[in-house]
Amino acid sequence: MRMMNNQLKLIPNNAEAYTSFEQEFRFSSLGNKLENLEGKRVIFRTDYSKESIPLQSLSRPVTNYTSNCLRDFGNNPRDRTIASIDSSCALVGETDEGSIYAGRVATVFAEGGSIQGYCRAGPVIIYLDPNTLSSSFSTGITKKISNLILFDRAIAERYVRIYLERRAQIQAARSLSDSIIVADGALRTSVLEQRESSLKSVQDVCEENFNQLVGLSKTTSLRLVSNAVAELQSIQKSQVFVDLTNSIKALLPNCGSNRIVVAKFSPNSSVFRVDFSPSNGEEEGQILSDMKYNDSFFRGYPETLRLAHHLSVLDSSTISSVRTYLARKYDLIQVPSDDLRATILGKLV
Numbered sequence: 420m421r422m423m424n425n426q427l428k429l430i431p432n433n434a435e436a437y438t439s440f441e442q443e444f445r446f447s448s449l450g451n452k453l454e455n456l457e458g459k460r461v462i463f464r465t466d467y468s469k470e471s472i473p474l475q476s477l478s479r480p481v482t483n484y485t486s487n488c489l490r491d492f493g494n495n496p497r498d499r500t501i502a503s504i505d506s507s508c509a510l511v512g513e514t515d516e517g518s519i520y521a522g523r524v525a526t527v528f529a530e531g532g533s534i535q536g537y538c539r540a541g542p543v544i545i546y547l548d549p550n551t552l553s554s555s556f557s558t559g560i561t562k563k564i565s566n567l568i569l570f571d572r573a574i575a576e577r578y579v580r581i582y583l584e585r586r587a588q589i590q591a592a593r594s595l596s597d598s599i600i601v602a603d604g605a606l607r608t609s610v611l612e613q614r615e616s617s618l619k620s621v622q623d624v625c626e627e628n629f630n631q632l633v634g635l636s637k638t639t640s641l642r643l644v645s646n647a648v649a650e651l652q653s654i655q656k657s658q659v660f661v662d663l664t665n666s667i668k669a670l671l672p673n674c675g676s677n678r679i680v681v682a683k684f685s686p687n688s689s690v691f692r693v694d695f696s697p698s699n700g701e702e703e704g705q706i707l708s709d710m711k712y713n714d715s716f717f718r719g720y721p722e723t724l725r726l727a728h729h730l731s732v733l734d735s736s737t738i739s740s741v742r743t744y745l746a747r748k749y750d751l752i753q754v755p756s757d758d759l760r761a762t763i764l765g766k767l768v
Contacts, residue, residue: 453546456514456749463512463742463753489651492658493705496712501529502591503601503714503723507731508579510572511741517548518575521741524583525730526591527723529714534722539730540587542741545579564610578611585616592624592632599631599710603724606634606677606694622698631706632696635724639692643667647681648690657686658711660693660703678703684711688719 506524513519523541527534552565560568568575584602591600600621608618625632639645647661660682667679678695680703695703715722745751 453544453745453749455548455551456519456546456745456751458750458752459514459516460752460754461512461514461519461745488661489656489659490662490704492660492711493702493708495705496708498531499709499713500535500595500598501601501710501714501721501723502595502598503527503529503603503721503727504584504587504591505603505724505727505731506580506583506587507733508576508583509733509738510576511544511738511745514548517546517551517569518572519745520545520547520575520579521733521738522579522583523731523733524587525727526587527726527730529721529723531713532715534715534726537726537730540583541731542733542737543583544741544745547575560611560613568611574611581609581611582613582616585612585618585621588621588632589616589624592621592628592630595630596628597630599633599706599713600625601710601721601724602632602634603727604634605636605692606632606696607675622696625696626698626700629700631699631701633699633706633710634694635721636692636694637689637720641667641670643670644679644681644692648692651681651683651690655686657683657688658708659683660707662703682707683719684721685716685719688716691720 504524504526506522508520508522511519511521521542521544523539523543525537525539527537529535547569549569552568568578588600588602591598606618612618622632624630639648643666644663647663651659651661660680662678662680664678664680667674676697678697680693680695681690682693683690684707693703693707695706699706710721717725746753
């Protein structure tokens, strides 16, 4: 793995804490043997587009949460740091033995209703072939999962994102105390996690430093959640949430020990699923109240997460720079490739 030197940051009020976070993450042992690419034939990828599906329900609500389950955020918010983390990953190219990926992860900090600063790592270049995966990246991962990572590009990209996000979450939890660490998406363990950078490791470090860990989701596969979202969306009241934990556990007994709610931060805004780690020492209403008070919100969505997304995105120019760097550094032999979709479909005009 190689991390290209384009670190950017704002100077926050608590500069010492954030500088410590950046240095600890940047100089962590992220080693991968990119020299294994030396002289290889490579086909570079050119399509980086992705689509996302919003969390919503097309059906009318069939339950009445507003009458007996609606709860307000806490009434006494307090100053504390919010640290939100997101990442992106793109397939850069493929060799005969493996694939090259570029990843980037960003952490954005807020306090008192305003953005305080951010740290960004990447593009981190990762070459996954049987040798590098078994020697550098497969701690605690089974042989079957390793094979899936090697042969399924979507799983490999997810693997890289989990790897970067977990490390950033752990470093944020170590650098801060009495803060709220916000992950993008649900808090779920994954078979793609490494042992030393698992969700359990993040939870343990959060608990040691009295940090609260939450995950905020824009999508769901559970109709129970989407129905609750639809009903909460229909009311004008804001800073309210519905606890769905018991209902979800009744349907999915093995869903884990997280507390799961749907929350509405602002009037006429979207509703989001929020997962709370079992390691948290505070009530859900208090954590949501502190998030609302210390973060700023864009269309009802935390600004820290929105900025973390944009800061982590890898655009085509960045990928082109990575390709140029790799081709020159490792004397790669670029194999021409056609865009089969464009060749077959063509253009009408």
